[in-house]
Amino acid sequence: MIIDVARRTGVAAATLIAVVSLSPGPAAAVEPGNPTGATTQWTQTWSDEFRDPAGSGPSPAKWGHDVGEIGWPDGEQEFYTDAVANAYQDGENLTIDAHTGDVPAGTKCRTAGEQPRTVDCTHTSARLVTHSTFRQKYGRFEARIKVPAADGYFPAFWAQGRETSSWPANGEIDWMEVMAPGQRDVHFSPIGKALPGCTLHQNKGAWGLMPEASTFTPSAEPLSTGYHVYSGDWFADHISFAVDGHTYATVYRQDVLAAGCQWPFDQEFFLLLNLAVGGASGTPAVDRATMSVDYVRVFTPAVAAGTITDRVFGLGATGGNCLAAASTPANGVAVKTNLCAPGALNQVTVTGGLLMIGGRCLDVQSSGLVPGTPVQMYNCNGTGAQQWRIESNSSLVNPQSGLCLSAQNKNKLVVDHCTNDKHTYEAWSPPAPRQVSATWPVDEKAGTALRDTTGAHTLTCTGGTSWAVDGAHLNGQYQACSAADPIITTTSAYTVAAWVRPNTAPGSVDWAVAGVDGTNVSAFYLEYNHLSGTWAMNLPGTDATTAVFRSTTGGPAPKAGDWTLLTGRVEPATGAVTLFVDGLPKTSMTVPTSSFWKAEGKLSLGRGRWARADATFFPGRIGAARTWNHAAEDADILAFYNATKSRYETA
Known part of the structure; x- marks a missing residue:
């Protein structure tokens, strides 16, 4: 038998992932001129490849179960169990199986809204969680999933913040929701508490993206026709969403805060996999549906190992230009962009979080923490002012300030807020290790x-x-x-x-x-x-x-x-x-x-x-x-x- 290597081989300890960043909203493909090409190095921290023997339930070392009628107020009809009949492995995949016929007697579900549980639940299903086994702040989260074809079922791969506060204050990240699996649209969104004055879309006391901006159509075929990789990159300054390696939306912390809303995504989150029934997804079209999961993998950003020297290309509005020292590198010399011609002033050495030109390091002047602080060349000392993180949306971020390297003034680069509208001046393609x-x-x-x-x-x-x-x-x-x-x-x-x-x-x-x-x-x-x-x-x-x-x-x-x-x-x-x-x-x-x-x-x-x-x-x-x-x-x-x-x- 030939094994599907893409599905069955674990990811190496350090993986380079190249993705692109677009503003929230539907996009059929990468449009010309959009930033693309930056690399982030990742280390895998957790995974489940679901290779336990056929008939096994989910590994208790990795997953727990939410049991009962969980109570989301949208009229769902499922009763979640910890039975193997609702979540089982076959040696290659996990299957979450929602079906009629074995609902415990007397279990009640809501009809809609905040109404009491008054109607009989129609299906059993499973909701798997890692809140007792695994949590992580920041990183890359991905799962390869085949959703059911029948309408009326609601598969999801998502995450929630630690249970130190109630929803929505604890935060939610929906990496994938498919409310109509027979269709072609995937829903995604970060969700937080809607504070007074919050101008983002609100529902049930939470903010999220507008419905039309939280839907993406990855192909002309229904999502249920095959497996798709649903993933997201979560950094301190932004969260990006992707399908099959194509990043189609990015939400920035600064944009959310500027809208007067809460940003709860600075704490550990746990993972959830579930298959809901009814509610927002409509009346079930058939009595049974399954959601198949090939793997779930989580990574954390890692400092790139080794040293490499090459040009750092500008992307977006800076396309065609390269990062450079304004003159022979010396303390205080400005950093700029110019044409990507060969030359020593364009040669950037990337090593251990430092960016060096001519033996000196890119340095946030006076360790500045405010937008508009100039970036200069300075003797390398390894302080926080000289540390740079290459993010997968093509940003170069100074973690000490939480600000991005910006070329809006091409003759004098500064650090600035990382936002959607400024990203076209903040996108770069640094050299990657030879591999x-x-x-x-x-x-x-x-x-x-x-x-x-x-x-x-x-x-x-x-x-x-x-x-x-x-x-x-x-x-x-x-x-x-x-x-x-x-x-x-x-x-x-x-x-x-x-x-x-x-x-x-x-x-x-x-x-x-x-x-x-x-x-x-x-x-x-x-x-x-x-x-x-x-x-x-x-x-x-x-x-x-x-x-x-x-x-x-x-x-x-x-x-x-x-x-x-x-x-x-x-x-x-x-x-x-x-x-x-x-x-x-x-x-x-x-x-x-x-x-x-x-x-x-x-x-x-x-x-x-x-x-x-x-x-x-x-x-x-x-x-x-x-x-x-x-x-x-x-x-x-x-x-x-x-x-x-x-x-x-x-x-």
Whole structure:
């Protein structure tokens, strides 16, 4: 049996997670110009992979049960139990099972509002909690869940503050609620107490997002058609929400406080998983429904290990510029942004929470704690004024002040409140440690959303792509697989590899194997190039269909039915571009260093981008794929080939 590695492999102790930050509200995709590319390093602190034997209940070492008619005043019809019939494992997943037929005699539920419990409960279900086993303040919280298809059931993955005060003062974070599982919308929201004068949306004494701003539609298909990864990143200054690796909303502490509302998210929270019945979700359409949970994982932010020197790219309104010292670094020299040309003033060393240029550290002047305090270069002393945290919404935060590095004045950077409207000036893409940035075992049967082996990125296939143990089958017309973010930075060194098998002999059109979307074209095409009649690595010099395209030549020609590992390695600092075939270098070229531009769209397999549209679809199968956020060594590329080739020798 082939195990779904994305679902069954635990996350490594330190994981890099790249996400993007958008304002609250529906968004179908990452819009051009939105911040993307920052990395946060995480350490896993808690998880449940639900691998206990079939018929087992949830692990009592990790989960407790809320039992009874819990009393949420919205007319729900379930009675929660601790019975295995309502929450059980099958060796790979947890199932929460809501059904009729075994409600304890005499149990009563509310009809609506604050009315007494006067009607018979219709279903039993389960609500699992960790308030006695696990709590955490800040971090990344995620679960891979398949919701039921029937309407009238209300699955949720959420968190509440410690029970030192009552709801809503104790706080609530809804990572995922699906009030109509047969539909396509996921609901999310942080919730706190509505103080006098609070101007945010209010209900039952609590504030939350407006209903239209707390709903996200991740795909055209109902959420119940497969598993989705629902997650959120919770920092002191903001909370972000994501589906399948795509961050679609961020709520900032400062914005909530400015609205006169309470922010209760500075304490430990515990987790909840439950399947409610009726109430806000409507009358149950069937007598039974199940919610399947593949895993729940929690991480905490970690200081990045090691030291790396590279440019720190500005994003959003600062796009195209880099963090720099205003002049030769000396005590008191201002920090600014300028064009991302090579040069010592743009080279930033990231080490142990410090950001260094020319041997001096970025320093909040006089250890200032107020917005508008300048940031300067100063002798490195490791004080709180020189500590910076790279957050997953692309912010660089000084924890001592709780303020973000801002480039609203590009000639004199300051720290400022971290808010939604200011974030476009507070988004950065710092250098990341040299490592494998993603690996997808695409030949493992996993549905249409595949988490990579680090748990950091999700590859989603569309257009009715079929899956089997011999890879993702693509028809060459409209089917492809994409991540929600670029994964790699196309202005820095990177390497991309994928196993491919064409169904037909090549002809007079290009076939894209991998690329990162720009606005008009892909930043690169690992592809079959019909002009040369060979596999190739093709790079446009700008984000335009009129750009000068440079392509490696001399690689072998594709053969229908043959598996090949294609690898492209790009080094913008020297302009070197190398194509590897089956683990060995086959052809190379040198590109002017000015030709590399930053693409902020999706990393895609099986297609490219042309004239603002998906194009050059690959006709065949795609197997295991990997990206590196640096120029991988020849030996590492060959090792990936040797480690995976046995899957395809007889396929």
